[in-house]
Amino acid sequence: MASEYLRWKYRDVQPNAPMEHTKKQRRRNWWHYHKWYVVLGAAAVLIAGNLVWHTATQVRPDYQIAYVGGVPLPDAETAAWEDRLSVLGADCNGDGKVVIQLNQYPSGGDGDDLMYAAASNVKLMADLDSCESYFFLLEDPEGFQADYEILQEDWFQVENGLFLARRAFWEDRTVQYIDECDALWTALSKEAAS
DSSP, rough: HHHHHHHHHTTOOOOOOOOOOOOOOOOOHHHHHHHHHHHHHHHHHHHHHHHHHHHOOOOOOOOOEEEEESOOOOOHHHHHHHHHHHHSSOSSSSSOOOEEEEEEEEETTTTTHHHHHHHHHHHHHHHHHHHOOOOEEEOOHHHHHHHHOOOSOOOOOGGOEEEEBOOOOOOOOOOHHHHHHHHHHHHHHHHOOO
16 A cells, blocks of 8 residues: 555656766766776786886895994995905806895804894895805805804905805705806915915
């Protein structure tokens, strides 16, 4: 019965004719419902573009040297080592230039900052595990060898009381350009002997 009453009550009611929107109103309506999708999509494109740009422009070193000592090396000495080895080394990855990266793992010197020394030790362990560095610039090669047992026993002394050593590999995992690293070691050994 209620349905009969409602039919009678709304017998003259006609649905409104669809309203024609202008182009501006349609764009405003679309933007109202889709603005967050556009913002999120633009952010995703920017993030992906940033990752691609950083990956494409990243400089990959041909040789890596690990410095292990009490205090960090000064920037001038780091640059001198990189320049010296880039003259003797070869372009291993074919990018047209010889890039040397010196990774510093200082132990903190006088022991005041134990957190700094622990963080440096963790970075060194990651370097050793991933076989990044073939060359080691050390203040105490005997102590380093006693702690980690990864060096070949043919290190030699260079300037400023530092020793240059190379890594030994007992597994199938090695540094990326092992033959070129061996050739550079031979050239450094000959240079040190003369």
